[in-house]
Amino acid sequence: MTIHAIDVILHKRDGLALTDAEIQSFIRALVDRTPEKQFVTDAQIASLLMAIFQHGLDTRELATLTTAMRFSGETFDATPLHTFTIDKHSTGGVGDKTSLLIAPILAAAGLSKPKPGGVPGICVPMISGRSLGHTGGTLDKLETIPGFNTQLNLQQLTSVLKECGAALIGQTPRVVPADRILYALRDHTGTVESPFLICASIMSKKLAESLNALVLDVKVGSGAFMPTYEKSKFLSELMVRTGEASGTRTAALLTSMDEPLGRFSGNWIEVWECVDIMQGKRHPMSADLIELSNILSGWMLHLAGRADTPESGANLSDEILASGEAYQAWLKIIAAQSGDITIFEDPAAFHKPTATRTLTASQDGYLSSMDCKQVGWAVQRLGAGRAKPGDAVSAHAGIEMHAKRGDKLEKDQPLVTIFAEDATLLDEPEHMLQKTLQISTTPPKLQPLIREIVTVNDLT
Known part of the structure; x- marks a missing residue:
């Protein structure tokens, strides 16, 4: 029996559980398509993704989807x-x-x-x-x-x-x-x-x-x-x-x-x-x-x-x-x-950023908190990460932290050093880090490494 992509989408859109055959057929169709033969379109794939996002998958559906994806191409045989x-x-x-x-x-x-x-x-x-x-x-x-x-x-x-x-x-x-x-x-x-x-x-x-x-x-x-x-x-x-x-x-x-x-x-x-x-x-x-x-x-x-x-x-x-x-x-x-x-x-000798800047503690106290995601975005904007697939990344951009959360600090003590291969990239990450790295007069409550x-x- 032929399974049509639109039927698979409609079933999940309406909150129904997909059959194994529906999932397997959809995955085969998106892998087998060519410019000449669009067995399933990007719009249809996007629609099914949104339907799954909205309604989720039960245990069987998830296992079937994972297996279909796993065997959609070559596998390594150890x-x-x-x-x-x-x-x-x-x-x-x-x-x-x-x-x-x-x-x-x-x-x-x-x-x-x-x-x-x-x-x-x-x-x-x-x-x-x-x-x-x-x-x-x-x-x-x-x-x-x-x-x-x-x-x-x-x-x-x-x-x-x-x-x-x-x-x-x-x-x-x-x-x-x-x-x-x-x-x-x-x-x-x-x-x-x-x-x-x-x-x-x-x-x-x-x-x-x-x-x-x-x-x-x-x-x-x-x-x-x-x-x-x-x-x-x-x-x-x-x-x-x-x-x-x-x-x-x-x-x-x-x-x-x-x-x-x-x-x-x-x-x-x-x-x-x-x-x-x-x-x-x-x-x-x-x-x-x-x-x-x-x-x-x-x-x-x-x-x-x-x-x-x-x-x-x-x-x-x-x-x-x-x-x-x-x-x-x-x-x-x-x-x-x-x-x-x-x-x-001598791995330190290979580190050759063209621009560096060190941020220091604005007051005595403890490094109490930060939005770690914002720290990651600062690293990305220094050139070490990418905004979208295919972007080039810098080998030497990034940050060195000089303190961990809970560490006692003195005013003007080095807090973080930022590196870039382009000096014009330093300002925004510096501002982001200054905003998110918080110093308090009392030590923070820390979570264990393994939660x-x-x-x-x-x-x-």
Whole structure:
């Protein structure tokens, strides 16, 4: 029986549950269309997205949509590697660079920390994204490394994983093509924030990696993508339920994003911060980044059978980080993906902004609050992010925070340094930061770094 796009739209518009056949047919139609044959138009896709935004999806519909998107193109088959395949995904934040630490930590664990009893090795096929809006993108950070190739095909990905245990790449044009089409239209139709569409987008791409397990870092707070804690938790539950239903062990950690994570926010400067940590240089402003990276890695090591508990996994992660093994794994991954590893001999020397400015504390007191999303927009307007897909980004633009929320400050103490490759870009971000960074006479109440953990056992 022929299924027409307009009928699918009308059914969801009227609040009805779509059949599996309707969802599968619609996804096939949008992927198979050509300039000559418009099986479904952009207007029809946008209409269905809005109907889903308004009415949501039930558990079956969401599982069917995610699966249809997952298999809309090529998928990665990790079976020939004979390893435990695991990844981590973050919903995005400011200064969120944990992937740059987690991939080499897990790679080092898989290669140098064998566990008896037939536990398989570990591989991490980490497919990441680019910056958009106020959030940074892992690919933009990695591509500041001269020569580094994030655009590996699946055969090249397999080769790097065999050699290194982890790879850091972007989504290929043939992997989950349905998501690229839907995401581009979501961005223009006011439907980006739908938790059902977010879940399908994230999970279709991650499940296309043939994962045995997945750890999700779902941000909450003023810099989070989701506007409220309740919505972040709801998204976490959707993704855990979807992952588990597909046979992938899934855990979600709700983590605080009320200030930038770590010391730097930008592109190269975030790579620099992570390289310093892997080289044993632990700046006090990087303490939260190190802690979160170890906690997320700990969960991954636990799910992969290398640690009895997430807590012992976090301890193992920190041991690997402190030993230098993660740094050696990092160099191996970068070299395997054609990056110039000599740049890490003095990463600070590569940071060459043409304009800098330091903002200082206006009074004695405590750094009490900030709108972290506004801080992210300041980073973007310095040139480190993009307003729309395809915009160029600056390697050297960004910010260095000199204080964390709750820190005691003295008048005129450095608060934040901003960097740009064009001096004319400094004024607006400076004004934005001056407006949002608040100093009070009393210390603020701080939220824990890990707000909540959601696993299959927590779902009703």
